């Protein structure tokens with residue numbers, strides 16, 4: 001598998017009136033062709049900020065970005081963080097595309113679908129109007145829009161939510177990018193439509209040999225399509241690993257909390273256990289582990305480091321790493337017991 | 345589309361009928377005798393009585409209303425025999441104060457007001473939208489600050505102050521533009537004289553309205569720039585210039601047109617201050633004079649005309665909106 005994207009030690013902060021918001025605080029991850037890598041986490045954990053950084057879509061004056069985002073432009077690696085505006089614009093929609101959460105508001109209400117798709121082709125292939133429209137219709141067909149030639153002449157409001165998300169996907173694929181970022185692509189959709197869109201994304205991933213960076217807060221979606229998972233909390237990755245490891249042998253207390261909060265059909269009709277408390281403010285993060293105020297496992301940490309030092313991303317396995325002061329072995333045992341209880 | 349226009353036209357006609365009936369009723373039930381207003385100081389009982397019959401004020405109100413309505417379509421003759429006089433269709437009544445058919449008075453003043461409103465409209469759209477674009481494009485930089493200073497000044501200065509200032513400095517002190525005493529010339533006869541005649545009134549009105557449009561355009565553009573579909577355009581690789589001047593500006597157009605249509609309609613009925621300052625014999629001044637002088641037929645006619653203009657402009661705006669915004673279906 002060839003690597004397409006490598007984010008290293010990414011920091012993104014915003015200057016606001018209340019202070020500096022450290023939205024992304026040292027994120028590293030990789031994405032290769034043919035795989036789906038998920039980023040999960042509660043609202044405000046920095047998932048969208050991370051993905052917008054890859055697209056170079058943060059406003060110049062607003063966001064302070066450091067670290068490196070090395071991205072394959074069809075084989076040639078470029079560091080998005082240090083490109084000029086024009087160079088980034090040239091990559092967007094061609095080497096890397098993005099689809100967004102709300103397909104209702106993500107399409108321009110005043111332009112025909114076909115033209116909106118064709119535009120994405122035309123900016124990278126100036127003057128080729130005929131080919132652009134042919135490509136638009138071809139892509140609409142590919143994502144499962146019936147009568148694509150006719151529908152291309154319609155406006156977004158004439159499409160249902162699921163159809164619009166299909167249109168967004170078609171738009172993202174106009175230039176056959178190698179990397180697709182999907183930011184909560186199914187959150188705004190009905191459950192049945194959700195499954196269809198996820199299946200479509202998986203199918204297209206194979207066809208285009210893409211790498212998909214899937215952003216979601218829905219562990220059900222992760223279970224369905226992800227190969228590897230990054231769990232984010234307060235701007236940092238607290239656990240990363242193959243999808244099975246994350247679900248069956250989680251190592252970060254936060255991941256366990258997420259798993260316990262997934263609604264499931266259980267025999268004794270137990271109530272949903274949302275993680276108590278709120279994520280910390282990203283302005284003036286406390287020293288120590290950001291999860292400490294909500295964590296049930298603090299007492300297992302030997303030197304009470306939870307409140308004084310930030311845990312590093314470590315693991316006995318090179319592919320499955322997590323941030324926590326409690327010894328990994330102890331965690332495995334404790335969590336295994338909890339998960340068993342959950343299954344029962 | 346045709347069906348839409350037909351239905352709306354019917355609706356408009358009914359609205360106009362109701363408005364005219366209400367206005368007519370208000371003036372009919374005023375606690376004074378309209379006939380006694382028809383002649384000046386040297387009035388005798390006989391003249392009043394004669395006029396009462398000639399103008400139909402002796403008839404019941406509903407008959408008077410019917411006569412008024414039928415006059416619009418068939419013209420109207422007042423009195424009989426050698427003393428009779430007539431106003432051809434469309435007749436909106438007869439003004440005793442001016443000894444003229446109301447329709448003729450409207451015919452003289454309407455072109456002036458329309459010229460004033462159209463010229464000012466063009467000016468303030470160019471100025472207001474232009475400044476709004478500049479302000480949004482250079483948000484929080486000096487062009488934005490400059491335009492907000494303009495907005496602040498223009499909204500806080502009443503039109504009579506800007507109007508008088510222009511009149512005093514530009515015309516009287518500096519003699520840049522002659523005082524428009526020599527009267528109105530149609531644009532078709534002499535476009536240059538027409539423009540000279542109207543330039544200061546246009547500027548006066550345009551400044552006041554441009555400020556509103558600057559603020560509106562700036563706010564609407566900035567709001568649109570935050571929309572998801574603008575982010576989508578950027579994600580496609582569309583350049584910042586095209587994002588701004590195509591995707592963003594396009595979305596702001598429809599509400600701007602609506603605003604312009606309604607403001608324009610308002611002006612036709614009420615550019616009273618500007619017309620007064622610059623001594624333009626337009627509709628606004630006609631209305632003002634007729635109210636002062638209890639010239640009821642003229643008040644009636646101008647009120648109905650203002651209502652008609654508002655209704656018709658609304659119709660036009662709705663049609664334009666349907667053309668500009670594909671989400672609005674007209675059926």
Ligand SMILES: Nc1ncnc2c1ncn2[C@@H]1O[C@H](COP(=O)(O)OP(=O)(O)OP(=O)(O)O)[C@@H](O)[C@H]1O
Pocket residue numbers: 014015016021023041042043044045046047048049050062217282
């Ligand atoms: N332009 C900005 N200026 C200031 N703060 C910002 C900006 N963009 C994002 N943030 C902050 O950064 C943090 C992370 O936001 P982000 O949108 O990445 O969260 P998320 O994980 O995508 O959450 P959600 O699930 O709600 O989409 C939030 O606290 C947010 O308020």
Ligand code: SF4
Pocket residue numbers: 252253254289290291292293295296297298301305306311323324325326
């Ligand atoms: S470091 Fe301490 S507070 Fe943080 S997750 Fe581990 S046990 Fe909980």
Ligand SMILES: [Mg+2]
Pocket residue numbers: 047048049183
């Ligand atoms: Mg988000």
